[in-house]
Amino acid sequence: MxxxxxxxxxxxxxxxxxxxxxxxxxxxxxxxxxxxxxxxxxxxxxxxxxxxxxxxxxxxxxxxxxxxxxxxxxxxxxxxxxxxxxxxxxxxxxxxxxxxxxxxxxxxxxxxxxxxxxxxxxxxxxxxxxxxxxxxxxxxxxxxxxxxxxxxxxxxxxxxxxxxxxxxxxxxxxxxxxxxxxxxxxxxxxxxxxxxxxxxxxxSLKQWWHDFQQGIVVRWRIPLERYWTSLSFLYIIFFAPATGMLVPLLIKHHGLSGGWLGVVEMGLSIGMMLGPLVVARRLNARFGRFHVNLLSIAGESVGIILAGVLQQPVLLSICFALVGISLSCFVLNGQTHRMLAVPENFRGRLMAVNMAIYESGSAIGATLAGIALLRLQVDQLYIAYGTIMGIMITGYMVLPGFKHFLSLSHDEVKDYYQRTYPSAFELK
Incomplete structure (x- = not known):
């Protein structure tokens, strides 16, 4: 080696x-x-x-x-x-x-x-x-x-x-x-x-704004991308704070020391490392990308709910490792296919949209989580957020063309959007 x-x-x-x-x-x-x-x-x-x-x-x-x-x-x-x-x-x-x-x-x-x-x-x-x-x-x-x-x-x-x-x-x-x-x-x-x-x-921010606008137009013209992007934005509002700003509050709520924050964060990172290396390939071969992606969302939901229920620090780190594995499997399957489906000269524009969606969703999520904590304890918020994320599985189940898209091989999915929706890429 x-x-x-x-x-x-x-x-x-x-x-x-x-x-x-x-x-x-x-x-x-x-x-x-x-x-x-x-x-x-x-x-x-x-x-x-x-x-x-x-x-x-x-x-x-x-x-x-x-x-x-x-x-x-x-x-x-x-x-x-x-x-x-x-x-x-x-x-x-x-x-x-x-x-x-x-x-x-x-x-x-x-x-x-x-x-x-x-x-x-x-x-x-x-x-x-x-x-x-x-x-x-x-x-x-x-x-x-x-x-x-x-x-x-x-x-x-x-x-x-x-x-x-x-x-x-x-x-x-x-x-x-x-x-x-x-x-x-x-x-x-x-x-x-x-x-x-x-x-x-x-x-130039103007050039980025131009690319961002074109990326939005292309995504809106493709039905699968239109609904997938909208659903992802809503999902991030709950997922981002649950794996970010709320984590130290949860550790403190359970009466744990700051050292356990590092252990929990490490659990999330280890999960994200194991997902692409070990888990995704085996699950994809057995169940297919579509079912693995649904299973991944369920895994994130269960991990977040259990993080609100369990108090033992080792179990908390395992919960976040489950979230990390699930997240990396979903991203590996979904993002790889989406990037391959887009013509190479448009990929930068769609990456600009991805960044904007994640950061704006994170900002809104942090604000809403702060407001929610005025009424709820942080463990209750984790249970609520995990439940909402679990309900969103139904949204991915009914996304138009989602199952067929993920069933395509890497060779079949290359430039798939351009072949299927050529008019979507006709921009001035």
């Missing part, structure tokens, strides 16, 4: 190996920081501050990503990632200092995290596309698989390390751990050999 890994690293090149290490450290920084920061807000500001924080960050990411992501194509990706990491780490350092001094102010936290969101709006697009710039074309598929594995590892150990630091020394320790990982990640990125700049147009 080690020899196979060495061979893969040789084939993809030294620069890509360093980028993978940078990706790994960046995710450790993000996940450890998320554990420490969410627990700090939950402990001092409660549901109101968490809802405000979640809504503000989602809205800013929605606006800044299309505005800043073109810098990844216009400049040296190494410089973009490294400098953005340094600026984000500076923001986390200030948060760590504030936590160390026991100075809590949600306005300061949101302000510094908005700076971090701006950095991520440049880091994420650059890191997603860097393989195509540094890896020989014949090894791109191998490089993408290796990068996903490194990212999955980072998402798994990040919460674990953050939770350990939180349990041993408090929120400040988890944030200082994030600072250390961020600084090392930036240093590794600076060490990568310079990359060639690509000619590109000036970054």
């Amino acid at each position: 080690l020899e196979s890994l060495r061979q893969s690293l040789r084939e993809t090149g030294h620069s890509f190996s360093l980028f993978m290490l940078s990706d790994l450290l960046t995710l450790i920084c993000l996940m450890a920081g998320k554990v420490g920061l969410s627990w700090w807000i939950a402990s001092h500001g409660g549901a109101k501050d968490l809802a405000l924080y979640g809504a503000c960050i989602s809205i800013v990411i929605l606006v800044l990503t299309p505005l800043l992501s073109p810098f990844a194509d216009r400049l040296d990706k190494r410089q973009v990632i490294a400098w953005a990491l340094l600026v984000k780490t500076l923001g986390v350092t200030l948060l760590a200092v504030a936590a160390q001094l026991h100075f809590y102010d949600i306005r300061l936290i949101i302000g510094l995290e908005l700076l971090g969101a701006a950095c991520l709006a440049m880091i994420i697009p650059a890191s997603m596309s860097v393989a195509a710039d540094v890896v020989p074309p014949g090894h791109l598929h191998q490089a993408f698989a290796m990068q996903k594995s490194a990212q999955a590892f980072g998402r798994t150990i990040g919460p674990a390390l953050g939770g350990m630091a939180l349990a041993v020394a408090g929120e400040a320790a988890a944030l200082w751990l994030a600072v250390l990982a961020g600084l090392v990640a930036a240093g590794v990125t600076f060490y990568i050999p310079p990359m060639l700049r690509k000619a590109a147009g000036r970054p």
Whole structure:
């Protein structure tokens, strides 16, 4: 196995190996920081501050990503990632200092995290596309698989390390751990050999808005996409807070320590890693993608309901692992087919729509969850949200063409939308 890994690293090149290490450290920084920061807000500001924080960050990411992501194509990706990491780490350092001094102010936290969101709006697009710039074309598929594995590892150990630091020394320790990982990640990125700049147009929100409008038009003209997108938006309103802002509140409600927040987050990450690697392939072969997707929604629903019912910390982490497995299976089946069904030159436009739907749904979900917590306990809200998500299974069951679409092979589904609805892509 080690020899196979060495061979893969040789084939993809030294620069890509360093980028993978940078990706790994960046995710450790993000996940450890998320554990420490969410627990700090939950402990001092409660549901109101968490809802405000979640809504503000989602809205800013929605606006800044299309505005800043073109810098990844216009400049040296190494410089973009490294400098953005340094600026984000500076923001986390200030948060760590504030936590160390026991100075809590949600306005300061949101302000510094908005700076971090701006950095991520440049880091994420650059890191997603860097393989195509540094890896020989014949090894791109191998490089993408290796990068996903490194990212999955980072998402798994990040919460674990953050939770350990939180349990041993408090929120400040988890944030200082994030600072250390961020600084090392930036240093590794600076060490990568310079990359060639690509000619590109000036970054423009107007261009993104144009692409977004075209993506909306195309989706509206395709019946399956029209209803699938609408249903997904409603689903995210309940799913996003249940796996985000409400998690630290649930841990506190059950009287558990902050270290268990890291364990629960790790359970979710492990589930998301196991889904594509182990579960999805076997279930798809036995039941087919359509039934697996319905089963995945049921798994998410059951996991969320049980998280509201069960109080034992180990069982809570298992519940979130079930949610992670179910989510990754659904995304793997649905998103892969949807991307293949769209002509290649339209995929970027539909990705813009996906991002807008998720972030706007997350913002609305955070706001509604904050309002709901004025009347309900957080465990009751989990039971209610899980039940609503379960009811939505019926919506996916009756989506026009959904079952037939998922039954298609990868070869059959390629450009399926263009063949079936050619007029949908006739845009001015």
